Amino acid sequence: MKKFYLIGFSMLILLFASACAQLGTEVSSEDIESYPDKDVRNIVPFSAGGTTDVNQRIIESYWKDYFPENMVIEYYEGAGGEVGFTELSKAKADGYTMGSINTPHIILQPLARETQFEYDSFDILARLVHDPQVLAVKADSDIDDLDEFIEKVKEKPKSLSVGLTGTYTGDHLTTLKFMDTADVQVTPVPLAGSADQVKELLGGHIDAIMGNVGDVTKDLDQFNVLAIATEERHEWLPDVPTFKEQGIDLVAAIDRGLALPKDTPQEIHDKLFEALEQITSLPEYEEKMEDAGLVADFLPGDEWAELIEEQQKEAKEVLEKFDEIE
Amino acid sequence: MLGDLLNGLLNTLDISTLLIMSLCTMAGIVVGTLPGLSATMGVALLVPLTFGMEAATGLLALGALYTGAMFGGANSAILINTPGTPAAVATTFDGYPLTKKGQADRALITALLASVVGGIVGTIFLIFLSTPLANFALGFGPPENFWLAIFGLTIIGSLAGKSIIKGLIGGTFGLMLALIGMDPVSGYPRFTFGFYNLIEGINLLPAMIGFFSIPQVISMMERKDKYIAKYEERKGIYKKTISETLKRRMVLLRSSIIGTFVGMLPGAGGNVAGFVAYNETKRFSKNPKEFGKGNIDGVITSESANNATVSSSLIPLLTLGIPGSPVAAVLLGGLLIHGLQPGAKLFTESSGIAYTFVVGLLVANILLLLVGLIGTRFFAKAIAIPIHYLAPVIAVLAVIGSYSIRNSMLDVFVMLGCGLLGYFALKADITPGPIVLGLVLGVIAENGFVLSAVISETGPSMFTLFFTRPISLVLIILTVLSILGPLLLNLRRKKKDNPIDIDSTPHQKAGGE
Numbered sequence: 001m002k003k004f005y006l007i008g009f010s011m012l013i014l015l016f017a018s019a020c021a022q023l024g025t026e027v028s029s030e031d032i033e034s035y036p037d038k039d040v041r042n043i044v045p046f047s048a049g050g051t052t053d054v055n056q057r058i059i060e061s062y063w064k065d066y067f068p069e070n071m072v073i074e075y076y077e078g079a080g081g082e083v084g085f086t087e088l089s090k091a092k093a094d095g096y097t098m099g100s101i102n103t104p105h106i107i108l109q110p111l112a113r114e115t116q117f118e119y120d121s122f123d124i125l126a127r128l129v130h131d132p133q134v135l136a137v138k139a140d141s142d143i144d145d146l147d148e149f150i151e152k153v154k155e156k157p158k159s160l161s162v163g164l165t166g167t168y169t170g171d172h173l174t175t176l177k178f179m180d181t182a183d184v185q186v187t188p189v190p191l192a193g194s195a196d197q198v199k200e201l202l203g204g205h206i207d208a209i210m211g212n213v214g215d216v217t218k219d220l221d222q223f224n225v226l227a228i229a230t231e232e233r234h235e236w237l238p239d240v241p242t243f244k245e246q247g248i249d250l251v252a253a254i255d256r257g258l259a260l261p262k263d264t265p266q267e268i269h270d271k272l273f274e275a276l277e278q279i280t281s282l283p284e285y286e287e288k289m290e291d292a293g294l295v296a297d298f299l300p301g302d303e304w305a306e307l308i309e310e311q312q313k314e315a316k317e318v319l320e321k322f323d324e325i326e
Numbered sequence: 327m328l329g330d331l332l333n334g335l336l337n338t339l340d341i342s343t344l345l346i347m348s349l350c351t352m353a354g355i356v357v358g359t360l361p362g363l364s365a366t367m368g369v370a371l372l373v374p375l376t377f378g379m380e381a382a383t384g385l386l387a388l389g390a391l392y393t394g395a396m397f398g399g400a401n402s403a404i405l406i407n408t409p410g411t412p413a414a415v416a417t418t419f420d421g422y423p424l425t426k427k428g429q430a431d432r433a434l435i436t437a438l439l440a441s442v443v444g445g446i447v448g449t450i451f452l453i454f455l456s457t458p459l460a461n462f463a464l465g466f467g468p469p470e471n472f473w474l475a476i477f478g479l480t481i482i483g484s485l486a487g488k489s490i491i492k493g494l495i496g497g498t499f500g501l502m503l504a505l506i507g508m509d510p511v512s513g514y515p516r517f518t519f520g521f522y523n524l525i526e527g528i529n530l531l532p533a534m535i536g537f538f539s540i541p542q543v544i545s546m547m548e549r550k551d552k553y554i555a556k557y558e559e560r561k562g563i564y565k566k567t568i569s570e571t572l573k574r575r576m577v578l579l580r581s582s583i584i585g586t587f588v589g590m591l592p593g594a595g596g597n598v599a600g601f602v603a604y605n606e607t608k609r610f611s612k613n614p615k616e617f618g619k620g621n622i623d624g625v626i627t628s629e630s631a632n633n634a635t636v637s638s639s640l641i642p643l644l645t646l647g648i649p650g651s652p653v654a655a656v657l658l659g660g661l662l663i664h665g666l667q668p669g670a671k672l673f674t675e676s677s678g679i680a681y682t683f684v685v686g687l688l689v690a691n692i693l694l695l696l697v698g699l700i701g702t703r704f705f706a707k708a709i710a711i712p713i714h715y716l717a718p719v720i721a722v723l724a725v726i727g728s729y730s731i732r733n734s735m736l737d738v739f740v741m742l743g744c745g746l747l748g749y750f751a752l753k754a755d756i757t758p759g760p761i762v763l764g765l766v767l768g769v770i771a772e773n774g775f776v777l778s779a780v781i782s783e784t785g786p787s788m789f790t791l792f793f794t795r796p797i798s799l800v801l802i803i804l805t806v807l808s809i810l811g812p813l814l815l816n817l818r819r820k821k822k823d824n825p826i827d828i829d830s831t832p833h834q835k836a837g838g839e
Contacts, residue, residue: 047655054659057374075370077732078526079508086522112513116522161784167513187783190511192593192773195655199592199648205467205781218647219669291665 032267035095036069042258043091043099045084047077051214052100052256054292055128059279066275080166081105082115089117093261095268098125103255104170107312111325112168119312120305123264126276127257127304129289130297131212133174133229134240135162138201139222141208146226146246149208150182157185163197163209166190168324171210173315174229174252176322178210182248198222212254213237214293229253236295257304273301331453334681338689343383347690350387351394351697358398358410359705361535361720362727365395365411366652373660381664382679386686388660389636392653393445393690396633397698400437401705404625405430406554406720408539412530413632415762416600418538419485420617420624427620428556431706435567436622437629438698440578444630445691447582448589448637452644453684459638460645463590468781469791471593472774473801475767478598480808481605484617485759496756500764503528504772511776523736530597532728532741533765537758539724540745545752546717554709554716564699574626577607581627582634589635592642592650593773596635597766603631609811637687643668644680 042060046052056073063071076084084099085106091097107119135146143149153160164171167190175188189206191197197209202222209215216223217236225240229252233242243250258276260269279285280298289296299307319325337343350372357368372391376384399414404421417437424433451459466474479497486493506517507527518524546554571578581603588599607627608617617624639651647669649655661668666676673680708716728741748758782788792798 047652050655050659054662057377057659057663060374061377073374074733076734078523083523083526083732083734113515113525156785159784161781167511187780189777189780190513191777192510195592195649198646199464199642199650200467202646202648203464203467207784218667219671221670222646288663288665292662293667 031094032265035268035271036067038096039070039072040067040095041072041074041097043084043088043097044073044075045077045081045088045100045102047075051292051294052102055256055289055294056100058285058288058292059128059276062279062282062285063275066278080109080169082109085109086116088259089121089261091261093123093264095260095264095272098258098260098272100256101259102170102257103308104173104311104315107308107315108168108170108173108319111312111316111319119308121262122259123262123269124301124305124308125258125260125269125273126280126301127255127299128276128280128296129256129294130253130299131214131256131295132234132253133170133210133212134216134225134237135178135208135210135227135229135243136201136216136223136225137208138204139224141224143207143226144224146241146243146248149226150184153184153186158187160207161187161189163189163191163200163206163211165193165197165211170252170254173318174250175210176318176324177252178243178248178250180318180321181243181250213295218293255304255307257299257301259301269301330677330681331685333678334683334685335689337382337678337682338386338686343386343686344689344693346379346383346387347390347686348693348697350390351690351693352701354391354394354396355398355401355694355697355701357391358395358414359401360723360727361402361408361410361539362531362723362730363410364531364731365392365399365413366656367731368392368395369653369656373656373663376660377663381666381676382682382686384660384664385657385679385683386690388657389683389687390690390693392657393633393636393687393694394697396445396636397438397441397629397694399632400441400625400629401434401708404433404437405705405708406539406716407542408720409534411632412534412597412762412766413600413635414628415534415538415597415759416604416628417625417632419604419628419759420619420621421628423618423620424622424625425557425709426555428558429620430555430557430709431560431563431702432567432622433625434702434706435564435699436571436625438695438702439568439571440581440626440629441633442691442695442698443578444582444585444633445636445694446688447579447630448586448634449684449687449691451586451634452637452641452687456641456645459586459590460641463592463642463650464646465797466591467795468774468777469795470774470797470801471591472771472778472792473798473805474591474598475771475774477801477805477808478601478763478767479771480805481601482760482763483808484605484608484614485601485757485763488755492754492756493760496751496758496760497764499751499756500761500766501768501771503533503761503765504768510773511780521736523734527769528740528744528765529731529737530762530765531731532737533744534762535724535727536741536744537748537761539720540742541749541752541758543717543721543724544749546713549713552712552714554713557706557709559703559706570622571626574623576610577623577626578630580610581607581630585631585634586638588631590638590641590650592648593770596632596639596651596653598770599635600628600632601763603627605808609808633691637684644672644684645670 044053060071076087088099109115110118137143194215200206201209227243228240229250357363399411400417402408402410403414403417407422409415421433482493482497508525515525584603585599588602608614642648642650643654649658728737778791
């Protein structure tokens with residue numbers, strides 16, 4: 001008798017489990033209609049309190065004006081965002097998981113090592129931040145401008161060290177591109193993060209950093225920004241000349257935005273996109289972003305995806321040129 | 327400046343602010359006590375709640391929680407031999423033996439007082455000397471960090487307990503664990519065995535929880551005792567302990583200052599400070615043999631050092647805008663959201679909020695004293711819980727804590743793996759202290775060494791980088807002294823019957839009772 005109960009019980013559990021699995025496979029039109037009827041999780045692939053987190057927290061503060069359910073921020077940090085990107089790419093494509101992606105991170109990581117996602121494993125909602133790269137030295141450095149920097153390093157190759165936030169990151173790629181276009185050889189120093197870049201630079205342990213506008217505008221008095229990798233001068237740094245002005249064809253930035261797992265229903269994508277478009281055009285949003293040192297620059301997902309496609313090809317070429325990948 | 331400070335004090339003494347701070351101190355103690363919920367996580371969880379508050383109040387809430395959590399780590403370290411936060415590892419060395427002797431209350435009260443003193447000393451340095459200290463901290467580049475880690479490894483000598491060799495085996499094992507993960511320069515994953523999360527390396531928190539709490543749980547089950555230790559509330563213990571602790575002036579002061587200096591070094595700081603202070607206190611002590619067996623000085627030194635790091639880890643953040651510790655990085659987010667740009671301009675452009683925050687840290691320590699004094703009565707009662715309830719609770723907390731660090735099942739397996747290894751290691755008399763120390767310092771040492779090697783490509787030779795910089799030289803001398811010191815001291819002691827005595831002699835006995 002006991003055995004009978006046991007078997008019966010196991011069968012019930014199996015039934016229940018398979019029912020759950022059934023529910024999981026398809027997103028029905030009713031689900032789309034009623035979306036969202038539960039909390040939407042937002043994966044932040046970097047640490048709490050970091051810039052990506054701050055960005056998402058600002059969006060979260062307006063989220064409730066557009067949706068009845070909460071946005072729940074979850075942190076999956078590690079390996080330059082790879083842990084979080086993987087989590088996002090593998091999540092169920094039902095609209096209840098979205099997350100931040102960054103370029104060129106999502107492009108470089110699959111190029112550099114075996115990852116469980118590819119640069120096109122995401123259904124991209126929108127770009128939120130476009131933070132151009134800058135080459136900066138310490139304010140009291142004996143290098144005054146880009147010409148001097150290039151002259152010095154041409155005289156003695158590798159004699160200047162440039163701090164980066166790790167290997168196979170945007171800073172790394174931009175530095176390689178810089179070495180390529182300016183035909184110089186610097187010594188790239190991969191550090192743990194942007195805080196370490198600033199620390200080592202101010203401490204005089206490295207000569208320059210390849211950073212972002214957001215890093216140096218926190219306290220401009222500490223830095224002498226030699227050049228910015230944009231087409232035209234940036235409104236936050238009007239006195240800083242572009243690389244292009246100085247004869248070096250270098251345009252690069254770190255972009256951040258939101259994405260869904262691939263194959264999320266288009267209707268849900270559209271709902272989220274509309275809300276994002278409205279939130280990001282609020283004047284208070286822009287103000288808060290600027291206060292937090294985030295260079296807001298909204299771009300719809302499909303346009304960003306095209307840019308990413310181009311960037312991927314370019315990055316591959318550069319890395320192959322420097323023998324960084326096979 | 328004095329005016330600003332007074333103004334800040336008045337802002338802090340607002341009744342609603344004080345109320346929020348007290349609540350956050352209590353929450354901090356709870357977060358700190360539970361292994362797995364670290365100070366960093368507590369502060370990160372609180373940050374979104376502060377968005378609705380005024381900037382100064384929000385920051386004070388965060389500061390109070392951080393202070394409380396740093397003390398809270400001592401509770402579990404003392405009562406169940408599991409540090410609640412990584413900074414409290416050194417508290418277990420003497421705290422738990424005291425509990426076993428039935429003196430849990432004495433250890434807890436001492437830890438509380440030492441925490442408060444450490445916190446206040448650290449904050450005083452933050453208020454008056456932050457700029458010169460920040461510039462000093464900047465002097466620590468890759469070569470200095472390498473030497474700091476090497477100096478730190480000599481501490482294994484004082485942690486090893488019965489056998490130096492076994493301490494070294496533990497330390498080496500920790501260093502080997504530190505090798506797992508992505509190579510910091512080439513970006514190549516090492517020893518990850520295909521687990522992609524492992525490229526980030528072995529996370530300190532689950533490893534620490536594993537090494538300390540799992541062996542503890544297993545050994546609780548092995549023994550047939552009903553309770554961890556005997557405990558009876560003793561009359562007059564508060565008064566006695568308070569006066570006893572306050573008389574250990576030199577230990578308190580020295581440990582607080584060590585905590586301040588080590589804690590402010592970006593990257594190296596917080597987790598190492600307690601170890602360094604413990605090492606120095608043992609070195610200067612008259613009864614170094616009693617350390618590890620329940621010497622109250624061991625609790626005083628570890629706790630005053632780790633609470634001194636609360637304020638000092640904020641020095642690089644507030645003066646230069648560089649978040650030097652994980653908690654400081656979270657606080658940076660809190661500052662940014664309120665539109666405050668940390669850095670040199672913080673104290674000039676938003677001086678009201680900045681001074682309120684630093685003065686508030688002093689007030690937070692006083693609140694910690696009050697909340698803690700009431701609390702220790704209840705904390706000590708935790709050992710009155712029979713083991714058959716306590717052991718499963720600790721096991722469950724260990725799993726939840728490991729998982730919640732970054733929502734990763736892998737961390738739970740890391741915790742369990744380290745726990746099993748730690749259990750068998752303990753059977754062989756290899757204590758978890760040196761293993762955790764090796765894990766912490768291995769990462770710092772490797773980064774320092776590899777980055778120095780990279781920088782040497784720009785011109786200076788490796789020799790110049792490693793052996794000619796002033797701070798490096800000091801650290802090298804300290805390392806050599808730390809290795810030879812015990813030998814020399816012994817020689818001196820034999821020659822003269824009157825060894826160097828920095829602690830006040832009449833109370834020397836108190837440590838060993």
